[in-house]
Amino acid sequence: MKKSFKEIVGGAVSLVTGMRITLDQFLKNFRKDHNVPYPHATLPIPDRYRGHIIFTNDEAGQSTCIACKSCEKSCPSDCIVVEGEKKEGAKKKSATIFELDFTKCSLCGSCVEVCPTDALMFSKRYNLASTSKAVYSKIDLIKDLETRMAKQGLRQPAPAQTAPIQPAPVQPTEPQQIPQETPQQ
Amino acid sequence: MSAVIEFLGQEPYWSFVRLALFLGGVAAFVGLNAAYLVWVERKTAAYVQRRPGPMEVGPQGLIQPIADAVKLLSKQVLVPPGVDGVLFRIAPVLIMTPAMMCFVALPYGSALVPADIDLGLLALFAFASINVMALMLGAWSSRNKFAIISAARVVSQNIAYEIPMLLTIVTIVLMSGSLNLSEIVGKQSGWFWNWNIFQLHHNPLVWLSFLTFYICMLAETNRAPFDMAESESELVAGAFTEYAGMSFGVFFMAEYANIVVGCSLATVLFFGGWNIGLGPLLGSAPAWVGALVGLAAFFAKLYALIFTVIWIRWTFPRTQFYGLLNLSWKILIPVALVTLWLTSFLLKVI
Numbered sequence: 001m002k003k004s005f006k007e008i009v010g011g012a013v014s015l016v017t018g019m020r021i022t023l024d025q026f027l028k029n030f031r032k033d034h035n036v037p038y039p040h041a042t043l044p045i046p047d048r049y050r051g052h053i054i055f056t057n058d059e060a061g062q063s064t065c066i067a068c069k070s071c072e073k074s075c076p077s078d079c080i081v082v083e084g085e086k087k088e089g090a091k092k093k094s095a096t097i098f099e100l101d102f103t104k105c106s107l108c109g110s111c112v113e114v115c116p117t118d119a120l121m122f123s124k125r126y127n128l129a130s131t132s133k134a135v136y137s138k139i140d141l142i143k144d145l146e147t148r149m150a151k152q153g154l155r156q157p158a159p160a161q162t163a164p165i166q167p168a169p170v171q172p173t174e175p176q177q178i179p180q181e182t183p184q185q
Numbered sequence: 186m187s188a189v190i191e192f193l194g195q196e197p198y199w200s201f202v203r204l205a206l207f208l209g210g211v212a213a214f215v216g217l218n219a220a221y222l223v224w225v226e227r228k229t230a231a232y233v234q235r236r237p238g239p240m241e242v243g244p245q246g247l248i249q250p251i252a253d254a255v256k257l258l259s260k261q262v263l264v265p266p267g268v269d270g271v272l273f274r275i276a277p278v279l280i281m282t283p284a285m286m287c288f289v290a291l292p293y294g295s296a297l298v299p300a301d302i303d304l305g306l307l308a309l310f311a312f313a314s315i316n317v318m319a320l321m322l323g324a325w326s327s328r329n330k331f332a333i334i335s336a337a338r339v340v341s342q343n344i345a346y347e348i349p350m351l352l353t354i355v356t357i358v359l360m361s362g363s364l365n366l367s368e369i370v371g372k373q374s375g376w377f378w379n380w381n382i383f384q385l386h387h388n389p390l391v392w393l394s395f396l397t398f399y400i401c402m403l404a405e406t407n408r409a410p411f412d413m414a415e416s417e418s419e420l421v422a423g424a425f426t427e428y429a430g431m432s433f434g435v436f437f438m439a440e441y442a443n444i445v446v447g448c449s450l451a452t453v454l455f456f457g458g459w460n461i462g463l464g465p466l467l468g469s470a471p472a473w474v475g476a477l478v479g480l481a482a483f484f485a486k487l488y489a490l491i492f493t494v495i496w497i498r499w500t501f502p503r504t505q506f507y508g509l510l511n512l513s514w515k516i517l518i519p520v521a522l523v524t525l526w527l528t529s530f531l532l533k534v535i
Contacts, residue, residue, distance in 0.1 A: 008516060015501070022233045022500040029232045037240055 050107045051123035052100060054148075055141050061149040063142070065095040065119040071111035079104040080111060098141040103133065207299040211288045218445050219438035220250035226495050233499040260430035268427065269326035276323030277428070277435035283312040283319075284442035291449050292367045294459045294480035305366040306354065309450065313405065316443060317343040320407075320414060320424050323436070327427035335423030338413040338506055342404060345513035346411075350401035352521035353394045356528050357454045360387045370458030377462025382455040388528040390520075395455045397517050397524075399490075402447035404509070406440060409498035411509055418503075448490035452483060459483040 036043055055063040067084020079101035084093045112120045130136060193202045224239065224246065231238030239246025264273060290305045290312075292298045302308050317340060324336030360381055361369040373380045382391055407414040415423040422428075425436050452458055459479035504512070 018500050019496065022496060025235055026229065026232045026496070029235065035236065037237055 045124040045126070049122065049124050049126075050109065051125040052102045052105060052107070052128075052136075052139060053111060053120045053141070054123040055098070055145040056119055056121050057145060057149060061145075061152070063095065063119055063145055064117040065098065066117055067093045067095045068116060070114045070116065071120060074110040074114040076108060076110065077101075077104045077106055095142060100139040100141060102128075102136040102139055104137075207289070211285060211299065215285055215288060215438065215442050215445075219441040220254055222441045222444070222491065222495075223253065223437070224250045225492070226498075229492070229495045230499045233496075254434070257431050257434040262432050263427075263429040265327070265427055267328045269328070272322050272326035273427075274432075276319050276326060277432045277439075279319035279322060280316055280439040281435050281442070283315040284439045284446065286312045287446040288442070290366065291446065292370055292453060292458060293449075293483055294476055296476045297480060298367050301365070301367055304364045306358065306364045306369075309366075309446070310351070310354070313443070313446065314343075314347065316405075316439065319439075323428070324424035327424075329426050331420040331422075331426045332424050335414055335416070335420050335426075339407065339424065342407075342411065342413055342506075342509060345510050346401045346404035346517075349397050349513060349517035349521040350405065352518070352525055353398045353401070354454070356388060356394050356521070356525045357381060359525075359528050359532055360384055360391075366453055366458075370453055370460065373457040374460050377457065377460075380455065380457035380460070380462065387531055388524060389531075390524045390527060391455075393520055394524050395451070397521050398451060398454070399493075400512075400517065402451065403494065403497065404513070406443040406447055406494075408440075408444065408494055410501040410504045412498075412503060413506060413509065416503055444491060444494055445487070448487050448494065449483075451490055452486040456486045 055065065058064055065082075065084070067082055069082050069084075072080045072082045081097060081099040081101075082095055083097040084095045086093045107122075109122070112122065128136065193199060227249075228238040228246070239249045242249045242252050264270060287309050289299045290302055290308050292301075292305075320339050321336045324332035324339075357369070358364060361372050363369055363372070377383065382395055384391060388394065403409075404411040413423070415425060417423070420426070425433055428436060459482055461478055461482040
């Protein structure tokens with residue numbers, strides 16, 4: 001008798017405790033935001049996030065790459081292809097082809113570290129999905145820089161004279177709220 | 186226009202107009218409640234789990250219920266081969282009709298009582314018990330093992346919970362001295378300590394009575410943690426397994442309608458119905474102000490109780506079937522009997 005009464009009272013107390021906890025959680029939603037409504041907004045991506053590499057840009061919106069091929073040589077997965085030439089009137093060489101095979105990349109960062117002109121940085125792209133492998137096995141960094149700069153109004157997309165002819169890769173769309181990509185310190 | 190109103194206001198016609206208005210009103214109330222309680226349920230579930238819930242259709246997902254209703258209405262009502270065709274089709278109607286009939290007997294406000302029946306409470310319980318039979322018919326006729334297991338559980342559960350519920354009702358009827366719902370509410374007018382829930386000198390255990398009633402109401406409406414009828418983790422969808430489209434939707438509407446009826450009954454029996462509990466302060470206000478405030482008070486209490494039903498669902502896991510019967514036969518019925526005995530002793534002997 002005494003035991004069963006204890007059981008009933010203890011059970012009732014634990015029920016009330018449970019309801020208090022859920023009410024607490026319920027009310028917290030009104031005090032501050034619940035989670036970010038993901039496709040419409042995203043959290044700021046941390047500075048040290050490593051997406052696939054992209055070109056940095058100088059004030060004129062140009063890449064600082066000198067086509068030295070250090071990145072190509074340092075890459076442990078052989079996923080970077082660089083070709084460059086010295087354009088007329090220019091002091092240094094510049095890249096004509098810079099392709100990244102992201103399907104092989106392990107994001108080790110050797111290319112970013114080794115670059116003598118800080119021309120490479122990690123992007124903050126993480127919404128990567130496509131229906132064909134080609135989109136990520138041949139990421140054209142030169143073209144990518146052009147489109148990014150055109151979006152910022154820094155540079156008009158150059159006429160495609162140096163870019164190799166490609167079967168128009170579908171560029172992944174980026175979520176709007178990603179903070180502007182700035183060179184790493 | 187005024188001539189038309191005057192004509193309709195005359196006696197033989199006025200009863201028909203009144204009937205049509207109340208029928209339309211009750212149907213709209215049931216439909217809107219079912220639609221928007223689903224929204225409230227989803228939103229509350231999400232908030233308890235720290236999610237935003239439906240957000241896409243309309244601001245805060247407010248148009249979601251309408252989208253859902255359109256989807257359900259546009260789906261085919263499938264009748265699988267081998268089912269008992271007549272019963273299978275009739276069960277959703279049978280479950281919805283008594284639920285809507287209950288609404289007719291409820292007193293919403295001092296001027297809003299669709300049918301002021303002398304034995305209103307009895308009528309309510311007579312209608313409410315049909316719901317179990319309809320559920321059983323639907324499950325039986327759908328020729329599905331999950332549905333039949335669920336039906337067997339629902340029937341024994343409802344028999345177990347009808348008893349303590351009726352014992353509690355008898356206690357309250359003893360305290361009020363009437364089976365007429367408007368009269369029960371009228372007895373609780375004035376200050377809020379006239380509400381039955383504070384009538385401790387008639388029934389010192391009235392809070393236990395309320396808890397018993399509330400738990401039984403949860404079990405009668407097959408709500409979590411007593412949702413044996415639709416224990417989706419064990420029995421697919423229980424009694425509704427074979428139902429699709431709007432026939433499934435009707436079962437859902439009936440579930441929410443029953444919740445509204447149960448919570449209205451709790452409001453009427455324990456929390457003074459349309460009384461705001463500050464009666465003497467409103468004494469000088471015109472009658473229509475009192476009626477509107479009363480209506481608001483009724484709905485405030487009603488929706489607070491409904492919110493608690495939803496809150497309980499998202500707090501507690503489903504009880505085991507034996508635990509469910511144990512709770513009724515070993516705890517609730519003895520408690521209800523003791524309360525009844527104590528109340529009748531205090532009222533009639535002393």
